[in-house]
Structures are given as structure tokens and as C-alpha cells.
Amino acid sequence: MEIDEICERLGETIVNMDFEGAKATVREAIEKKVPNETIIDCCAKGMQEVGRRYETREYFVPELIVAGDVMKEAMDVLKPYLDASDAKKKEKIVIGTIKGDLHDIGKNIFISLMESAGFEVFDLGIDVTEDTFIEKLKETGASILGMSSLITSTIEEIKVVVKELEKAGLRDKVKVIVGGSAVSEKFAQEVGADMYALDALAGVEKCKQLIET
Amino acid sequence: MSKSPEELFEERYGRWKTAVEVKVPDRVPLTPSIYGSWAGTYSGFTAQEIYWDVTKSIQAHTKLIQDFPEWDSICMGVLWCLPMFESTGQTIYRLPGKDLSPDLTLQFYEKTNMFPEEYDEFAEDPIKWILEKFYPRICTELAEPGSARAFVGILKAAWAFANFFGALVPAFMEWEQKYGMPRNIGGWSKCPYDVLGDKVRGMEIMTDLYRRPDKVKKACEAIVPYLITLGRITGGFAPKYPVMFYLHRGNVPFMTLEHFEEFYWPTFKETVLGVVEAGHLVRFYTEGDWGHNLEYLNELPKGKVIIHLDRTDIVKAKEIIGDNLCIEGNIPTPLLALGTPNKVEEYVKKICEECMEGGGFIMDGAGGIPDEAPLENVKAMNEATLKYGQYRR
Numbered sequence A: 001m002e003i004d005e006i007c008e009r010l011g012e013t014i015v016n017m018d019f020e021g022a023k024a025t026v027r028e029a030i031e032k033k034v035p036n037e038t039i040i041d042c043c044a045k046g047m048q049e050v051g052r053r054y055e056t057r058e059y060f061v062p063e064l065i066v067a068g069d070v071m072k073e074a075m076d077v078l079k080p081y082l083d084a085s086d087a088k089k090k091e092k093i094v095i096g097t098i099k100g101d102l103h104d105i106g107k108n109i110f111i112s113l114m115e116s117a118g119f120e121v122f123d124l125g126i127d128v129t130e131d132t133f134i135e136k137l138k139e140t141g142a143s144i145l146g147m148s149s150l151i152t153s154t155i156e157e158i159k160v161v162v163k164e165l166e167k168a169g170l171r172d173k174v175k176v177i178v179g180g181s182a183v184s185e186k187f188a189q190e191v192g193a194d195m196y197a198l199d200a201l202a203g204v205e206k207c208k209q210l211i212e213t
Numbered sequence B: 001m002s003k004s005p006e007e008l009f010e011e012r013y014g015r016w017k018t019a020v021e022v023k024v025p026d027r028v029p030l031t032p033s034i035y036g037s038w039a040g041t042y043s044g045f046t047a048q049e050i051y052w053d054v055t056k057s058i059q060a061h062t063k064l065i066q067d068f069p070e071w072d073s074i075c076m077g078v079l080w081c082l083p084m085f086e087s088t089g090q091t092i093y094r095l096p097g098k099d100l101s102p103d104l105t106l107q108f109y110e111k112t113n114m115f116p117e118e119y120d121e122f123a124e125d126p127i128k129w130i131l132e133k134f135y136p137r138i139c140t141e142l143a144e145p146g147s148a149r150a151f152v153g154i155l156k157a158a159w160a161f162a163n164f165f166g167a168l169v170p171a172f173m174e175w176e177q178k179y180g181m182p183r184n185i186g187g188w189s190k191c192p193y194d195v196l197g198d199k200v201r202g203m204e205i206m207t208d209l210y211r212r213p214d215k216v217k218k219a220c221e222a223i224v225p226y227l228i229t230l231g232r233i234t235g236g237f238a239p240k241y242p243v244m245f246y247l248h249r250g251n252v253p254f255m256t257l258e259h260f261e262e263f264y265w266p267t268f269k270e271t272v273l274g275v276v277e278a279g280h281l282v283r284f285y286t287e288g289d290w291g292h293n294l295e296y297l298n299e300l301p302k303g304k305v306i307i308h309l310d311r312t313d314i315v316k317a318k319e320i321i322g323d324n325l326c327i328e329g330n331i332p333t334p335l336l337a338l339g340t341p342n343k344v345e346e347y348v349k350k351i352c353e354e355c356m357e358g359g360g361f362i363m364d365g366a367g368g369i370p371d372e373a374p375l376e377n378v379k380a381m382n383e384a385t386l387k388y389g390q391y392r393r
């Protein structure tokens, strides 16, 4: 009962972008012996609500970024109490903005929603070359590759990466999801990506479905 | 009998000015902006050539004036002096032929260039901060103010700029006097919040709205007088033409209306009014979707402001601000770049039908003419405007 109440409050602190409130509530939850996993889930639920509000235009980019920061700071409070048994085996995703493209606002939103949905994200940043993508996929053994693209002049780069995946023999081990305003469902099919998402929330849903099946 | 350049100038400028005053001209003015390198594409120059060599850029734009006499103004978007940039060793733009392939338009590379602790220093004396901290930080050649290297860097930059300006002024005069072709940009300035967002704090500005709101507000207030002066000085070279403001971060999805009202609008409005008071017209490029901010624009003086719309619903804009302010736009960028002439014509027809009534409407692309736009689509825009944009026959 009490746990539910704390949980709900914790989620709200994130939705309300309350830095101090979030940290205090995590401390309280630790004292009251709320399981670590539950604390993490509560924060994630808060972040998902933030994502929902973004898609319905109640929240804008600043709110998303700040709520993400609140979540990070709350997690920092919990970190010293985490041990190996808390680390669920997470699905891994490598993500980056393609070569020649420097836009990352949308990609970062997708990342923070993916993290709150329980994925382990390896963010390669912007202007990422095909070699860097392939190397990171090999190193982490990630099962999903996400690429973001906002400018049409470099969009062909997605094709190049998919070709390189084939050459590296990774194509059947890695699912490819693409997003960002330069790409479309049609383009995604043409270049042989597995999934396309119009917005970040839809992207998260598709990745979740993927691992459930 | 063909018209003299003076007559042509009067006709074109008069048509445009009438629309700006929200009155009815003989037809919808056609003022395609070129913010990127389409002039080069059209005239057979690479982006590298027209960005680095102002004489080639002038040649390219002169060719447009010769080939498109139906236009009511020419816009030379390539007003960047790359040799000057190069002399300072700037690091915030990627340049065609140097950091980018020769056929790509120059690109802005956003970074955070001010630490949060520096807000007070910035607000105290913005120019001092810009000269002593900002330029040394973003320009490798100016890294040590007062050094011989920095001195030479500034000298070279000034030399490059003098060459650039020296070539432009006669070209501008020729366009007016020989071809009767006006321009659609006189000077420029910026919105205070966008100065902080774009070049100074970068993305961090968005979290500053929550983490240090008072500092953001103070910093915005501190630069208003300088931005008014900037608009007045640059506009003073060609007072017939509007002072341009490119607006980036006040709209969906970058801030809520509450934030807009508190952080963006007050100091922006003050800046604009300061420029208008000196007798200038102003023109905004409202990047992205301004649908939810439109009402505020009605607080600006009637007939002094042109709103170039990007992805805002132009019919809605006509309804909300159309009685007060002239609207310009907005054939979608993807349509001009990738669509067919028929689709372009259809769109032009539609917005003429819905927006030209009562005047105060100018035809342009949503982002001007995109670099990739095929010639047929530009021709379709021209022809359709002449066809559907007539007020009297």
C-alpha cells in the first residue's frame, strides 16, 4: 500500500520535473525497503508519461530533456544500492545519427524513452560512420540498430550502413529501425530497414513488440 | 514598348510595398527567397564556388534576374563571407569544399559556447563577453586576444570583408539600376532568445529555462539595445528593404506558450519595435510551425512587418494575422524539391484562392527555393503565380 503511494509520488516528481522531490522520494523509498527494481520501474513509468505528454503537445522539448535529467539524478541516488542481481538482462540497442547529419534532439528523445522502457542504449552521437556502427554492434552484440536522419542530402547513408551490415554478416542478427523527419515508411522499405517510426513513442513500441515476438 | 529599369523597379517594388502595407496590388508579388545555393545549381556553379567567391555568386544571381523577369525581387542568400570566416579560424560552420563536399550548402554546427557560470558576466557587458570569451572560444586564430596571431587574423578578416563588400555594393546597384530589380532583405538582426539559443548556449538553453530562468531573462534583456542597433545599422545601408530576423526556437516543439510569453516574446517585441521606430520595415522567417504563437504577432504595428511562413498553416495565419501583417509563403520545401510541376501549381492555386483576398500576401517557398529544386518546379511556381495571383484584369 505504502509502496504504491511512494511509487506514484516518485513518478509524479519526474512528470513535474521536480529535481529535489525526485531525489528525496528515492531516498525515502530506499529507507522503506522498496525493492530497487520497483523504484526503477516507477521512474520509468513517470518518464513514459512525459513521453505521452510530448506526443500530445502538452509538453515540449525542454520538458522532455529536463524530465530526463530529473530521472538521471534520481537514479544516481539509487546507484550505490544496486548490485548485480538487480541488473536484469537488458535488450541492447546501438543508435546514432547518420554520417553528415548533426541533428540529435529527436534521437535523444528516442533514447531517453528507450532507456525508461528498459533497453540498454549505446549512443554513438551524431555524424556516425558506417564503420563505427558496425564496430559497436560487434562489440556489444546488440540486437537492434537505430538510425536517425533529418536531412535529405545524407539519407543515402542509411543504405550504405545496411549494405555494410550484410557484408559483416550481421544482417540476420540485427534488426534495423529508422526515424527522423527525412525518412518515411516507403524509404525504410526501399533500403531494407526492418522498422520505421514516425515518432519516438511509436519507435519504442515497435522495439518492444520486436523482443516480445 | 518595353519598360525602363526605373519603371520596372517602381512596378516591382510598388507591388511588393503595397502588399506589405496589407493593401491590394495588381497581382500577388512573387519574391522567391534563396537562402541556400540554388542560384549556383541553376547557373552551373558548385556551392563551393558561390560560397567562397563572391563574384561567382553575383554572376549566378544576376543570371536569375535576367532569366526570371517576372520575379519582384532577388534574394541573395549567400551573404556569407567565407574568406573572412577562414581568416578567423571559426569552428561553428562547416564549409563547402573544406569540411563538406563541394556541392553542399554551408552548415551550422551547434555547440555550447558559454558555461552556465558566465550568464552574469554576459548580462553585465555582452559585447565584452563576446569579444573576450566567445570569439576566442570559437575561432582558432583569435584564441589569444592581443596576440600577434589574433591581430593578423583580424587584419586578414577585415581585408576579406572589404573585398566582399566592395564587390557587392556595385552589384546591388546594378541590379536596381540596370535591371530594375529590388531585393527583399536590407539588414538583419536577431531575436534575443535565439542569440542565446543558437550560438551561445546551444541546446542547453532549453534546460536553462528550468534550471536558471532568471539568468536567461536577464541575458535576453541585456542584448536588446545591441540588437536594435544592429538592425538599424545594417538596415541603414538599404532602408527601402526590410531588416530580416530568422526565428528558430520560439515555436513548436521548442517551447510552450507560457515560456514563449515569458522568455521569447517580450524582448523580441522590444527589439523589433526599436528597429521599426527608426523607420525600418521588418521581415521574419518563422522557421517551423508557428501556429500556436500567431496571436502575439498582432501586437506589432500594422503594415510594417512581413511574416515569411515555413510550416505554419498559411490559411490559419491569414485568418489570425492577415488583417494586420503581410504574410509570405509557403510552398512546402519537399514539394518544391521533390514534387511535380502539377502539384506545385495546385498548391499555388490553393493558397492564392485562400490568402490573396484583401491583399497582404506574397508568394514564396516555405524555405525559399530549396537547393535541390528542379527548374520545372520553379517555373511552375512562377507561372502559377502569374496565372492565379491577378487582382485586376
Ligand code: B12
Binding pocket: A061, A100, A101, A102, A103, A104, A105, A106, A107, A109, A110, A146, A147, A148, A149, A150, A151, A152, A153, A177, A178, A179, A180, A181, A182, A196, A197, A198, A199, A200, A201, A203, A204, B105, B106, B107, B108, B109, B110, B203, B253, B287, B288, B289, B310, B333, B367
Ligand atoms: C533544430 C534544428 C537544427 C539544429 C540542430 C540541433 C540539434 N542538436 O539537433 C541546428 C541549428 C544545428 C540545425 C542545423 C542544420 N539544419 Co536543421 N533543423 C532543425 C529543426 C528546426 C528542428 C529539428 C528537431 O530537432 N525537431 C524536433 C525533434 C523532436 O523532432 P524529430 O527530429 O523529427 O524527432 C522525432 C521523430 O522524428 C523521432 N525520431 C528522431 N530520430 C529518430 C530515430 C529513431 C531510430 C526513431 C525510432 C525515431 C526517431 O523521435 C522524435 C520525437 O518524436 C528542423 C526543422 C523542423 N522544424 O523540423 C531543421 C531541419 C531538419 N534542418 C535542416 C537543415 C537544412 C539544416 C542545415 C543544413 C542548415 C544549415 N545550412 O546550416 C544544418 C545541418 C547540419 C547538419 N549537417 O546536420 C532542414 C532539413 C531539410 C532537408 N529535408 O534536408 C530542416 C527540415 C529545416 C528546413 N525547413 O529546411 N538544425
